[in-house]
Amino acid sequence: MSASPSYGSRPWTFYVLAALFTLFVIFLYGPMIAVLILSFQGPSASLVFPLRDPSLMWFHELFSPRRTGDVAGAFNRSLPLALIVMFLTVLISVTAGFAFRRRFRGSTAIFYMAIASLIVPGLVLSIGILVTFRYLGLTASWWGSALGAHLSWALPFGLLIMFAVLGRLNPSYEEAAHDLGASRWQTVKDVVVPIVFPGMIAVALFGFTLSYDEFPRSWLTVGTKNTLPLEIWTMTTNVTSPALYALGTVTTIVSFAVIALALSSILIIQRKRSRGK
Amino acid sequence: MMANPNLQGTSVAAQPGSGEIRLVNVTKQFGNSYAVKDINLTIPHGSYCCLLGPSGCGKTTILRMIAGHETPTSGEIYIGxxxxxxxxxVERGTAMMFQxxxxxxxxxxxxxVAFYLKMRGVGKEERRQRALEMLQRVQLDHLKDRMPAQLSGGQQQRVALARSLITNPKVLLLDEPLSALDEFLRLKMRGELKSLQNELGITFVHVTHTQPEAIALADMVVVMDTGRIDQADTANIIFDKPKTPYVARFMGGQNVLTGTVEKSGNGVLKLKAADGSIYETAHAASSAAAGSPLSVAVRRDRVSLKKGRGNGVNAVNSIAGIVDATEYQGSYVKVTINVASDVFVANVSDSAYFAEPVDTGDPVVANWKAEDVHVLSKVDSGVAADHGH
Structure with missing residues (x-):
């Protein structure tokens, strides 16, 4: 009897890889889920499982500066900072992307310099910025030195995305627009920007999340008032209540909300294009 | 294809005048290399002109310079x-359809389709209405709300045509318009382009690398070789009486033979090839000095074949060789023959072929008449790739 013919049954490697992937997912989301659950801890204030008398008390606690530090204040700095970084990253990446489409003198050097800031350790950069600000007699602040530090991190990502997006943009779209009487500005406004808009959303997403989560580059550059990651770090050293978990849950939800917003707007645009209005 | 040829009715800015295109000493340089060099060409108003050549010959550069998407390094371009x-x-009165x-x-x-009108500040209602009328003319009005990605290749091409024609151009420029279509659609759209041009009466300039496409469509075929125009003539002359060995080979359908002039005069030229073969023409327009090299061309379908090795003596206007391949083409059979240092192709009618079939490896002798020998203006400089069909 010869071997029975195979009709696409799965090889054993499938099950090995599936198991591996399951482990990976558990490792990735398990801690997050544990934090999420424990943030609903009851008055026992235990930092470990089991969960007893679930309540929202630690979320209330979170917003009373008396015990947990200035979380609300930190959030009120981190959010605008992330939004400013997002806006500037999109603006600079898109315009730089256009400039880099027509190769100019020194464009390669500028590109590598921008990418190099990804390699510089964030803490070192943070120290460097602080020292430079001191030397120039400037005060470090979240809207000044920290903004610059965050841009040095978010911009290279934005640039790389825009290069990929604009690299795939067929130049004949612009030529067709020119052929049909569009001015340069009309071509950008009515043809190029709408076509690359999903890419711009991706850049915005990177700009926002990279800034919102950034610790090393914020460390010495925010001045006297902490951003959210720094505040959380401070809390881990002196707060020993589930309020810490509540904070983790809230910040994660904000991040997820931003990502969901961005992805759904990309999806809506793509659906509109493939299905018609 | 278009029910109503009166496209002038939708004109935004009247563009009177002729769609004649004149290129005077046009050169385009990219860095140190010339895309086109010192081109002179006049395309008559209302003609269908095909720029034909292999990739990299500069045909697209010429089209783009006429369109205004490329600026010549030197020279002048006139429209009207x-x-x-x-x-x-827009000021040139040209519209381009992209590949x-x-x-x-x-x-x-x-x-x-309404994009051009939007750029000119035409109101939303009016431009949509006029775009719809244009879509009706290409019979796509029922798909007006679709996105381009949802259309087939042929439909996309019609939308592109409608979008170009709404500008009411004097000249329509088409960059390899049929290359993205499958064979069936290609032939269909080819016919539609031709009848559209007839209806509109405007100048069409069509870039292609496909010989049958150019011959089928064009009033004027411009054959290009690396940056130069080799010949610009009617399709019939290009195919039947190519000027140069390059055109003869590129168009296919011709065998190019080279020899030294033995005798010249009274319209008769006698040529002796390197292997001793004698070629004779019946009515050469020009004469040539004895002893100078000369190339001639013989149409593949004017050649008859006989099985056998010949009689050892070099007969006039004949060549002996071994059959390399036969290809059945329906109405004729393409027989490729290995001769001394080259290949020779005979397109034998199917009836003649099946009366006396030959097969790979058979020795054959090809014969042709002196009237069918056409003198070329340049000496063949080498064997080019066989573009034959």
Whole structure:
């Protein structure tokens, strides 16, 4: 009897890889889920499982500066900072992307310099910025030195995305627009920007999340008032209540909300294009 | 294809005048290399002109310079009596259809067609109405709300045509318009392009690398070789009486033979090839000095074949060789013959072929008449790739 013919049954490697992937997912989301659950801890204030008398008390606690530090204040700095970084990253990446489409003198050097800031350790950069600000007699602040530090991190990502997006943009779209009487500005406004808009959303997403989560580059550059990651770090050293978990849950939800917003707007645009209005 | 040829009715700005295109000493350099060099060409108003050549010959560069998407390094381009170098496409009265059609992916096809009107500040209602009328003319009005990605290749091409024609051009420029279509659609759209041009009466300039396409469509075929125009003539002359060995080989359908002039005069030229073969023409337009090298061409379908090795003596206007391959083409059979240092092709009618079939490896002798020998203006400089069909 010869071997029975195979009709696409799965090889054993499938099950090995599936198991591996399951482990990976558990490792990735398990801690997050544990934090999420424990943030609903009851008055026992235990930092470990089991969960007893679930309540929202630690979320209330979170917003009373008396015990947990200035979380609300930190959030009120981190959010605008992330939004400013997002806006500037999109603006600079898109315009730089256009400039880099027509190769100019020194464009390669500028590109590598921008990418190099990804390699510089964030803490070192943070120290460097602080020292430079001191030397120039400037005060470090979240809207000044920290903004610059965050841009040095978010911009290279934005640039790389825009290069990929604009690299795939067929130049004949612009030529067709020119052929049909569009001015340069009309071509950008009515043809190029709408076509690359999903890419711009991706850049915005990177700009926002990279800034919102950034610790090393914020460390010495925010001045006297902490951003959210720094505040959380401070809390881990002196707060020993589930309020810490509540904070983790809230910040994660904000991040997820931003990502969901961005992805759904990309999806809506793509659906509109493939299905018609 | 178009029910109503009166496209002038939708004119935004009247563009009177002729769609004659004149290129005077036009050169385009990219860095140190010439895309085209010192081109002179006049395309008559209302003609269908095909720029034909292999990739890299400069045909697309010429099209793009006429369109205004490329600026010549030197020389002048006239459309009608207007010198257009430096002017934007809309002022030239040209419209270009791109190879990939370049339909804007974020706009419905109606808004694609209306784009030109939008750029001119025409109100939303009016431009949509006029775009719809244009879509009706290409019979796509029922798809007006679709996005370009949802259309087939042929439909996309019609949208691209409608989008170009709404500008009411004097000259329509088409960059390899049929290359993205499958064979069946290609032939169909080819016919539609030709009848559209007949109806509109405007100048069409069509870039292609496909010989049958050029011959089928064009009133005027411009054959190009690396940056130069080799010959610009009617399709019939290009195919039947190529000027140069390059054109003869590129168009296919011809065998190029080279020898030394033995005798010249009274319309008769006698040529002796390197292997001793004698070629004779019946009515050469020009004469040549004895002893000078000369190339001639013989149409593949004017050659008859006989099985056998010949009689050892070099007969006039004949060549002996071994059959390398036979290809059945329906109405004729393409027989490729290995001769001394080259290949020789005979397109034998199917009836003649099946009366006396030959097969790979058979020795054959090809014969032709002196009237069918056509003198070329240049000496063949080498064997080019066989583009034959």
């Amino acid at each position: 009596d207007q010198m257009v170098v430096g002017k934007p496409p 990939s059609y370049a339909l804007f992916p974020h706009l419905t096809i109606q808004d694609n």
